[in-house]
Amino acid sequence: MTAAMNHLLVAPVLLPLATAALMLLLGEGRRHLKAVANVLSTALGLAIAVSLLVGVAQREAPAAFGVYLPGNWPVPFGIVLVADRLSALMAVLTGCVGLASLLYALARWQHAGVYFHVLFQLQLMGLYGAFLTADLFNLFVFFEVLLAASYGLLLHGGGGERVRAGLHYIAINLVASLLFLIGVAVLYGVTGTLNMADIAQKLPAVPASDRGLLHAGAAILAIAFLAKAGLWPLNFWLPPAYAAASAPAAAVFAILTKVGVYAVLRLWTLCFPAGAGASAGFGGDVLVWGGLTTLAFGSIGMLASQQLARLAGYSVIASSGTLIAAIGFDAPALGGGALFYLASSTLAGCALFLLVELLERVRQVEVGPPQLDDGNDALPAFLDAEPPAGTNLDDNEEALIGRAIPAALAFLGVAFTVCALVTAGLPPLSGFVAKLAMLSALLEQRTPAAWTLFGLLIVSGLFGTIALMRVGMRHFWTAQDRPAPRLRVIETLPIAGLLAASMALVLQADAGLAYSRAAADSLHAPRLYIDAVMGARPVARSSGAAP
Amino acid sequence: MEVVISIAIGVMASAGVWLVLRPRTFQVLIGLTLLSYAVNLFIFSVGSLAIGREPIVRVGVAADLVNYSDPLPQSLVLTAIVIGFATTALFLVVLLALRGLSGGDHVDGQEERP
Numbered sequence: 152m153t154a155a156m157n158h159l160l161v162a163p164v165l166l167p168l169a170t171a172a173l174m175l176l177l178g179e180g181r182r183h184l185k186a187v188a189n190v191l192s193t194a195l196g197l198a199i200a201v202s203l204l205v206g207v208a209q210r211e212a213p214a215a216f217g218v219y220l221p222g223n224w225p226v227p228f229g230i231v232l233v234a235d236r237l238s239a240l241m242a243v244l245t246g247c248v249g250l251a252s253l254l255y256a257l258a259r260w261q262h263a264g265v266y267f268h269v270l271f272q273l274q275l276m277g278l279y280g281a282f283l284t285a286d287l288f289n290l291f292v293f294f295e296v297l298l299a300a301s302y303g304l305l306l307h308g309g310g311g312e313r314v315r316a317g318l319h320y321i322a323i324n325l326v327a328s329l330l331f332l333i334g335v336a337v338l339y340g341v342t343g344t345l346n347m348a349d350i351a352q353k354l355p356a357v358p359a360s361d362r363g364l365l366h367a368g369a370a371i372l373a374i375a376f377l378a379k380a381g382l383w384p385l386n387f388w389l390p391p392a393y394a395a396a397s398a399p400a401a402a403v404f405a406i407l408t409k410v411g412v413y414a415v416l417r418l419w420t421l422c423f424p425a426g427a428g429a430s431a432g433f434g435g436d437v438l439v440w441g442g443l444t445t446l447a448f449g450s451i452g453m454l455a456s457q458q459l460a461r462l463a464g465y466s467v468i469a470s471s472g473t474l475i476a477a478i479g480f481d482a483p484a485l486g487g488g489a490l491f492y493l494a495s496s497t498l499a500g501c502a503l504f505l506l507v508e509l510l511e512r513v514r515q516v517e518v519g520p521p522q523l524d525d526g527n528d529a530l531p532a533f534l535d536a537e538p539p540a541g542t543n544l545d546d547n548e549e550a551l552i553g554r555a556i557p558a559a560l561a562f563l564g565v566a567f568t569v570c571a572l573v574t575a576g577l578p579p580l581s582g583f584v585a586k587l588a589m590l591s592a593l594l595e596q597r598t599p600a601a602w603t604l605f606g607l608l609i610v611s612g613l614f615g616t617i618a619l620m621r622v623g624m625r626h627f628w629t630a631q632d633r634p635a636p637r638l639r640v641i642e643t644l645p646i647a648g649l650l651a652a653s654m655a656l657v658l659q660a661d662a663g664l665a666y667s668r669a670a671a672d673s674l675h676a677p678r679l680y681i682d683a684v685m686g687a688r689p690v691a692r693s694s695g696a697a698p
Numbered sequence: 699m700e701v702v703i704s705i706a707i708g709v710m711a712s713a714g715v716w717l718v719l720r721p722r723t724f725q726v727l728i729g730l731t732l733l734s735y736a737v738n739l740f741i742f743s744v745g746s747l748a749i750g751r752e753p754i755v756r757v758g759v760a761a762d763l764v765n766y767s768d769p770l771p772q773s774l775v776l777t778a779i780v781i782g783f784a785t786t787a788l789f790l791v792v793l794l795a796l797r798g799l800s801g802g803d804h805v806d807g808q809e810e811r812p
Contacts, residue, residue, distance in 0.1 A: 292781070295781045298785075299784065302792075306792065311796075311800060311807065314792060314795045314796045314799055314807075315800070315806065318796050321785070322726055322730065325734075325782075325789065328785070329733050332741060336740055336774070339770070339771070339774075345770075
């Protein structure tokens with residue numbers, strides 16, 4: 152990559168950090184300014200992530216790594232940031248989810264707390280950092296940054312339900328972080344390094360007497376990641392916490408579980424590939440069967456949920472289970488389909504969490520006081536569909552007294568249907584393409600676990616369809632003569648955008664699958680990653696510069 | 699010395715685990731604190747325990763682990779302490795908020811049915 156391109160690698164971390172610091176200096180007022188700064192910074196972050204993705208995708212597989220040394224220290228000692236296809240994909244997803252949640256929050260939720268914008272930027276910083284770093288302890292630090300911000304975002308809006316769910320969420324994550332630390336310490340004790348590539352390089356040479364310790368450390372580390380990814384039986388905290396969170400926070404959380412999945416995928420393929428000697432494929436069976444159990448648990452949970460918010464939480468669990476099981480097979484073809492599924496399910500999950508609140512608002516309209524201008528049975532007026540520019544950011548406008556979009560219910564219905572199709576994996580949308588890619592790759596595996604995943608993928612699709620269809624009927628068909636809910640344009644925009652991105656994944660499915668397949672191929676050839684990281688050299692100080 | 703440190707870590711970790719599993723929020727808080735102490739000591743001990751060795755290189759003494767203690771676990775502990783302290787403080791705030799909202803100190807916000 153060129154030098155400017157290389158420096159771009161650190162921008163996704165620095166930009167939110169600088170924005171958050173500046174917003175803290177602004178104090179508690181100046182909401183307009185903060186909102187504008189937040190939107191600009193988030194959009195810029197997305198643009199940077201997209202340019203990273205384009206930069207990585209343009210290069211042929213062996214050289215498709217951007218390596219950046221933030222402290223300009225030689226490689227095994229300093230922190231390293233690495234963008235490969237997987238990291239760039241995750242960064243773009245972070246940007247999409249972040250921008251959508253933020254636009255949605257501009258309508259109402261940004262007013263519910265003073266430090267919403269600051270926390271939001273720090274959350275993005277933690278996410279970008281976790282996806283880009285190539286240092287194990289640095290990964291821990293970014294995990295803590297994103298978790299600390301997520302504690303604040305989960306509690307955003309207050310209320311007993313949120314505080315109770317937040318207490319459980321914080322306790323679980325603190326314990327998981329402690330396990331993370333133990334795992335990192337053991338790995339450091341065995342290998343003497345914290346650089347992921349260096350660890351992977353030194354693993355085959357670990358003496359047999361230390362191998363038990365190494366496996367124990369790796370397993371403890373994996374527990375920490377899998378608890379965040381929502382693997383059964385470490386996921387009972389997830390549905391209540393996600394259901395209690397405010398809509399934009401829950402939408403951001405749709406990618407938090409993917410951080411755990413990402414960490415497992417990155418470290419497991421790097422450290423325990425088929426060529427890792429005595430440790431080859433360590434724990435693969437646990438990932439496969441754990442993922443299968445999680446997928447079954449999530450599907451049954453979707454079927455059993457009465458609230459739409461909990462159903463969305465269980466759909467996140469089901470997608471985590473699918474991904475972890477697919478990772479555990481250690482097959483590039485399956486991994487390619489799984490990464491496509493990751494992109495599709497993250498976008499759909501985010502849209503679903505945003506839709507949950509709007510659909511609940513429909514029900515609130517039903518039981519609320521009758522509208523004053525509802526005396527006649529005329530359809531809502533279509534004349535003032537275009538709100539004047541600038542109304543969306545109006546600070547003084549009361550909550551829920553937004554401008555009613557005519558045909559709001561129609562929009563909600565279409566959006567919900569699209570969301571349900573993607574989540575359940577029905578044709579013709581991106582969820583189907585992803586599942587088809589995984590199913591066709593599974594046909595070549597011919598093991599009992601592969602057939603189980605094959606069956607579970609289809610059954611989970613059926614369960615998801617039934618559960619979502621039931622919710623759809625309850626919200627859209629059973630009640631007649633219901634006044635149209637009041638939505639703001641700014642609330643519908645992010646949902647439409649996310650679903651459009653999901654549509655784009657179908658229209659460009661060929662390119663998308665080629666990209667995810669290349670990402671999986673490079674993950675399964677860890678030598679390339681190790682060489683790219685270990686081959687990075689610090690920038691030489693020019694002779695004229697001051698010492 | 700290894701035995702003393704490992705017993706200390708073990709006692710703190712087991713007490714911490716027991717307290718984290720208790721139903722009272724304050725006990726959970728103390729349990730998390732004890733657990734983080736245990737983990738910090740553990741990270742510290744990973745860098746091989748030694749008395750009287752410095753982590754900073756001096757002129758004329760070869761820079762290896764025979765002459766010096768490993769500085770990296772010490773810096774890791776420092777980071778872990780800061781982060782653990784901050785998140786535990788946040789937990790304390792949420793604990794107080796839950797107490798104010800529910801009027802009790804049960805972790806679920808209400809007492810169990812007998």
